[in-house]
Amino acid sequence: MSDTKQTEDAPKKDHGVLYIGMDLGTSRTSVSASNGVRETVYSMVGYPKDVVSMKLLKKEVLFGKEALEKRLSLKLYKPLEKGVLKYTGDAAKDAEAKANLKAAQDLIGEAIRLAKPRKDELVYCVIGAPAEASVKNREAIIEAARAHVDSVMLCSEPFSVAYGLDWLEDVLVVDIGAGTTDLCRMHGTMPEETDQVMYDIAGDAIDEELSRRITETCPGAQFTIHMVKDIKERYGFVGDAPERCMVDLPVDGKPTAFDLTDQIRAACSILIDPIVKGIHKLIASFDPQFQTKLKNRVLLAGGGSMVKGLDSAVEKAMKERLGGGKVIRIEEPIYGGANGALKIAHDMPADFWEQLK
Amino acid sequence: MSGFKETLKDAVRQMSFRTSLDSLKKKGVQQVNVLGIDRIIALIEAAVHRSLKSRLVGVEREAVADATKAEFLRMLRTNEDLQRQKSEIERQKEMVEDEVDQLRREIASQQQALELRLEEGALSMAARYEGENAAIAAKVHEVLKALAAAGSSSITDAEERVMALVMDIVSVERQSADEARRALRDREVDTLQRRIKKLSESLDLTEQRLQSVAAMKSLDGGISSIYREVQGVDFGDVQAGKKKELMAEIFKANLKLQKKQ
Ligand SMILES: Nc1ncnc2c1ncn2[C@@H]1O[C@H](COP(=O)(O)OP(=O)(O)O)[C@@H](O)[C@H]1O
Ligand SMILES: [Mg+2]
Numbered sequence: 126m127s128d129t130k131q132t133e134d135a136p137k138k139d140h141g142v143l144y145i146g147m148d149l150g151t152s153r154t155s156v157s158a159s160n161g162v163r164e165t166v167y168s169m170v171g172y173p174k175d176v177v178s179m180k181l182l183k184k185e186v187l188f189g190k191e192a193l194e195k196r197l198s199l200k201l202y203k204p205l206e207k208g209v210l211k212y213t214g215d216a217a218k219d220a221e222a223k224a225n226l227k228a229a230q231d232l233i234g235e236a237i238r239l240a241k242p243r244k245d246e247l248v249y250c251v252i253g254a255p256a257e258a259s260v261k262n263r264e265a266i267i268e269a270a271r272a273h274v275d276s277v278m279l280c281s282e283p284f285s286v287a288y289g290l291d292w293l294e295d296v297l298v299v300d301i302g303a304g305t306t307d308l309c310r311m312h313g314t315m316p317e318e319t320d321q322v323m324y325d326i327a328g329d330a331i332d333e334e335l336s337r338r339i340t341e342t343c344p345g346a347q348f349t350i351h352m353v354k355d356i357k358e359r360y361g362f363v364g365d366a367p368e369r370c371m372v373d374l375p376v377d378g379k380p381t382a383f384d385l386t387d388q389i390r391a392a393c394s395i396l397i398d399p400i401v402k403g404i405h406k407l408i409a410s411f412d413p414q415f416q417t418k419l420k421n422r423v424l425l426a427g428g429g430s431m432v433k434g435l436d437s438a439v440e441k442a443m444k445e446r447l448g449g450g451k452v453i454r455i456e457e458p459i460y461g462g463a464n465g466a467l468k469i470a471h472d473m474p475a476d477f478w479e480q481l482k
Numbered sequence: 483m484s485g486f487k488e489t490l491k492d493a494v495r496q497m498s499f500r501t502s503l504d505s506l507k508k509k510g511v512q513q514v515n516v517l518g519i520d521r522i523i524a525l526i527e528a529a530v531h532r533s534l535k536s537r538l539v540g541v542e543r544e545a546v547a548d549a550t551k552a553e554f555l556r557m558l559r560t561n562e563d564l565q566r567q568k569s570e571i572e573r574q575k576e577m578v579e580d581e582v583d584q585l586r587r588e589i590a591s592q593q594q595a596l597e598l599r600l601e602e603g604a605l606s607m608a609a610r611y612e613g614e615n616a617a618i619a620a621k622v623h624e625v626l627k628a629l630a631a632a633g634s635s636s637i638t639d640a641e642e643r644v645m646a647l648v649m650d651i652v653s654v655e656r657q658s659a660d661e662a663r664r665a666l667r668d669r670e671v672d673t674l675q676r677r678i679k680k681l682s683e684s685l686d687l688t689e690q691r692l693q694s695v696a697a698m699k700s701l702d703g704g705i706s707s708i709y710r711e712v713q714g715v716d717f718g719d720v721q722a723g724k725k726k727e728l729m730a731e732i733f734k735a736n737l738k739l740q741k742k743q
Binding site for chain 2: 140143158162241242244246247267280288291293469471474477478480481
């Protein structure tokens with residue numbers, strides 16, 4: 126039925142097939158596509174507050190960094206905050222939820238536009254959604270994507286990360302994002318409730334901890350949370366310091382050098398305990414026969430995995446508390462999820478795509 | 483005055499829209515009142531005059547009426563200007579595209595020139611030294627032959643002394659010549675590098691401009707996928723069996739999720 130609709134109003138899709146893998150994250154949405162495009166955009170959507178702002182910005186909607194920069198004249202949404210679409214299904218009653226859904230739709234549309242699809246190609250998209258996303262939220266994501274592609278499938282984010290590395294079973298994925306650190310053991314495609322643990326100690330929590338420590342130890346230093354985030358992304362480490370972290374912060378308007386090495390180490394170290402606790406929990410409750418295998422296949426992913434030395438630190442803590450283990454850090458934290466989703470899209474047979482059109 | 487009327491007539495025509503009787507019927511319109519264009523113009527003029535009359539008298543009124551008409555004509559012209567600007571943007575886009583191509587080509591050729599210069603520098607230096615060395619050796623040999631012919635006692639001794647002397651002079655010469663040459667070459671390389679940097683910058687700028695023009699006109703062709711057809715798990719994949727199972731599982735979950743709506 127959708128076939129007839131397509132031939133009527135759209136250009137003929139006879140040029141080729143574009144696969145798009147998408148990682149729909151709280152802080153960042155990334156796409157990786159079979160035309161070689163890789164793009165990432167902060168998961169932020171802004172709409173001009175009023176007619177004046179609209180005239181000034183000359184746009185009806187802004188995304189990512191641009192939205193953040195112009196936030197004063199925008200109504201800003203982070204539609205994936207807390208890892209899921211803030212859509213309760215009760216949109217008629219909940220205006221804010223409705224606005225967030227619209228923002229999510231626009232964001233997904235933008236992500237697909239960033240992949241630069243041709244109008245005459247079929248577009249098949251796999252979206253890695255947070256493992257804990259509710260059915261309602263998944264439906265909302267699908268609905269949003271449908272408007273922009275020919276066929277779309279959802280899969281769980283940790284699964285796509287592991288699939289991208291050809292690790293098909295018995296893997297423990299630790300995805301350290303902005304708002305949450307999600308641990309998920311994989312032994313099939315769709316993890317169940319009991320396969321997952323989530324902590325809200327992640328990237329943002331490091332930023333807050335680091336801010337607190339800087340306030341305490343650097344009297345007079347002026348900074349914003351964005352500056353702190355930049356500092357973390359530049360220097361973030363645990364364990365032995367790879368370098369001294371010398372950072373200029375204004376004091377009374379004058380740039381002043383501070384050595385933040387210890388503060389940065391301490392702030393980043395807050396990740397270790399929950400990660401090891403979660404690993405412990407998921408391994409202890411796993412089939413005893415496969416526990417050792419799982420312990421040796423721990424995968425660190427997500428932006429937070431770029432904290433230097435984190436893999437060794439987690440390994441060390443596992444040795445103390447679990448008697449051993451092996452931790453590997455994914456090579457491309459930013460695109461790990463999107464690359465995996467792209468691979469799934471590629472491997473999906475034609476008739477499955479057809480049936481979901 | 484009649485010129486103004488004509489303009490007003492044109493304007494009214496431009497602002498009006500055409501519709502068919504059928505579409506009016508669809509909207510439930512059964513009868514329409516028809517008003518000729520000249521009548522409309524007359525009405526507008528009358529309205530303007532009446533509203534002015536109530537507030538102004540005599541000369542003043544004429545002046546204001548003229549000013550209003552002038553303003554009206556100016557607005558019409560602005561509209562035409564906007565039309566012209568739009569096609570101007572299109573033309574600019576093409577120009578900028580050409581510019582980008584040109585800049586790309588120029589950068590490539592400058593880069594080539596730079597590489598060539600650097601290579602040449604190394605080569606000519608080596609060649610020059612070889613030639614100079616040979617010439618020096620020949621000269622020394624000649625001197626020694628003359629010495630031998632004169633019946634000197636210790637040839638090797640003399641050779642060493644002469645050689646040392648010559649090399650001394652030569653190396654000092656060479657050093658200063660080298661410095662001069664290097665300075666010259668550095669300058670050339672420097673200029674080339676600067677030119678490339680400048681070109682790159684203007685390429686960036688031009689590309690930005692192109693992008694903004696393209697965005698304005700929303701002309702975006704997209705990038706072709708490397709696949710002509712739908713793929714599937716690769717035959718050769720050692721885990722093909724397992725992967726196919728997983729794909730089926732994902733599909734089933736999605737079928738459940740998507741067909742429910
Ligand atoms: N080089 C880095 N070192 C440490 N943390 C980083 C680095 N780069 C990004 N991050 C952090 O990773 C988090 C975002 O990770 P990401 O996987 O993109 O999140 P999400 O999946 O929630 O969208 C942010 O807190 C960001 O500051
Ligand atoms: Mg993520």
